[in-house]
Amino acid sequence: MRRNQHANSGNGSTAKTTKGYLRLTAGPCRHQYVHRIVAAAMLGRELKKDEQVHHRGDKLDPRHTNLFILGERDHTWVTAKQAWYMKHIKEPADKQEWEEFMAARAKEQEREIAVAKLHEVPWQCVDGQMERKWENRNA
Numbered sequence: 001m002r003r004n005q006h007a008n009s010g011n012g013s014t015a016k017t018t019k020g021y022l023r024l025t026a027g028p029c030r031h032q033y034v035h036r037i038v039a040a041a042m043l044g045r046e047l048k049k050d051e052q053v054h055h056r057g058d059k060l061d062p063r064h065t066n067l068f069i070l071g072e073r074d075h076t077w078v079t080a081k082q083a084w085y086m087k088h089i090k091e092p093a094d095k096q097e098w099e100e101f102m103a104a105r106a107k108e109q110e111r112e113i114a115v116a117k118l119h120e121v122p123w124q125c126v127d128g129q130m131e132r133k134w135e136n137r138n139a
Contacts (some may be wrong), residue, residue: 034062071127
């Protein structure tokens with residue numbers, strides 16, 4: 001699908017970009033990525049410039065359960081590691097280990113966000129922790 005072709009939204013309000021993400025094409029949020037709007041709603045605040053939204057699966061799935069908010073350093077590491085795992089690792093158990101690691105980090109983040117909201121304080125994205133957590137996963 002080309003940049004300005006409409007995704008299967010039925011009403012023409014979203015389009016799939018050349019990078020495979022959904023972007024709004026109408027309304028007050030026009031030109032914004034859907035996944036960034038959903039991530040901001042998860043936090044109850046706008047995303048900061050250095051906060052990236054990582055899709056755990058399908059780029060066209062903007063549901064909060066498919067999104068993970070990371071700092072720039074962590075997003076770069078996770079994206080590279082995930083791409084490497086999917087390309088080079090053939091053993092299902094190794095791929096499963098990566099999926100379980102990411103699922104645990106997502107649950108951890110969900111808890112952190114919920115606690116921040118409960119205490120009425122903004123959630124803070126702490127960058128540079130994912131690689132260390134991966135390396136220490138079996139410690």
